Amino acid sequence: MDSHPAWRVALLDLDGTLCLGTHAIPGAPAFVERLRRRGMQPVFFTNNATRTPDEVSAMLRACGIACTAEEVCTAAQAAAHVLAKQFERGACVAYIGMNGLRQALEVAGLMPIAMDDAAEAQRRVRAAVMGLDRAVTYPKLAWFCRHVERLGAYVLTNGDLRVPMEDGFVPGNGAIGKLVTATTGIEPYVAGKPNKAFVRFALQRFGASEAEAVLVGDNLATDIAAGRSAGVYTIWVGTGVTAAPAVDETGVVTPDARCDSVADLFR
Ligand SMILES: [Mg+2]
Structure with missing residues (x-):
């Protein structure tokens, strides 16, 4: 066509x-x-919220597809944008995710907070967001669920239940979000x-x-x-x-x- x-x-x-x-x-x-x-x-x-725009564009160029980081638009950026509209600059956001989400939160002027950050930072958490984290653990999920329950809301970068791979599939961010929702009874806002x-x-x-x-x-x-x-x-x-x-x-x-x-x- x-x-x-x-x-x-x-x-x-x-x-x-x-x-x-x-x-x-x-x-x-x-x-x-x-x-x-x-x-x-x-x-x-x-x-896909795991990679930064630089990482996405490098991957595409390695495949032979001409691309700059400025031409990449990710669900991590969309999630960070939603939170930046809702909360003041510098607001603390508890997150599970990889480089792509952490950088998107920082670029949007928010303060990403992880499980290992200090108790003082944990007390200042105003929002929670989850993207796919291939190193997610039970303690991380438990930590995240407690924030979600206290906040009464959370954001998912994307709700994809499974991610196709060359040799089959792996659980997607949406599948892990189902665990958070089952645990807390709170449905996410899906940005992607x-x-x-x-x-x-x-x-x-x-x-x-x-x-x-x-x-x-x-x-x-x-x-x-x-x-x-x-x-x-x-x-x-x-x-x-x-x-x-x-x-x-x-x-x-x-x-x-x-x-x-x-x-x-x-x-
Ligand atoms: Mg596709």
Whole structure:
């Protein structure tokens, strides 16, 4: 299919759309180049909150996809943005997560607090946020749950239940969030896809309206749902986690267009 002349920004999912693990999907580097030649701004729009924008862009460049850190928009940034709007500068935020989330909180002017920080810092915690932490432990979860119960709220960077890997899958941040919710009885605010606020956050950064954007992704429940609810044209690609949307079992999310791979798009 071809692009629409109104589109200035392309929100591109990463895993299952442009890459699989740390390998580019065939044709993805050339697809991103085609976007640029047509004057469209690619935005690398990911629910993965573990990596910093620098780490994401380095990973994409290693796959052959031209990318700068400024073009990366992560669910960790969206979560930090939500908290920075709600709390004053320097507010202490208890977090479970990796580099991507810690740095996003710092850049947003918040003070990330971990389990090992001093009791005085723990007493000043105003909010709690969780992203995927591949070194999460039972003591860390217990510590986090106590903050969540006291605060009565928490933020999840993203609610993905499982993360596809080259050799199968691993539990995602949403699955670990289920543990926190089961323990505390408190439901999270989910900052990443399918939250339309994440789409708006990305578009605002690049000064584009919904009508000037297109979203490309492989996951009906996150990518396509986010685009549809934000009012952005959505294209589903068949290289990732969700089976072809010919039959929509949920009855809710149908992409505006579909194709086998980004290799076929905008040629
Ligand atoms: Mg994906």
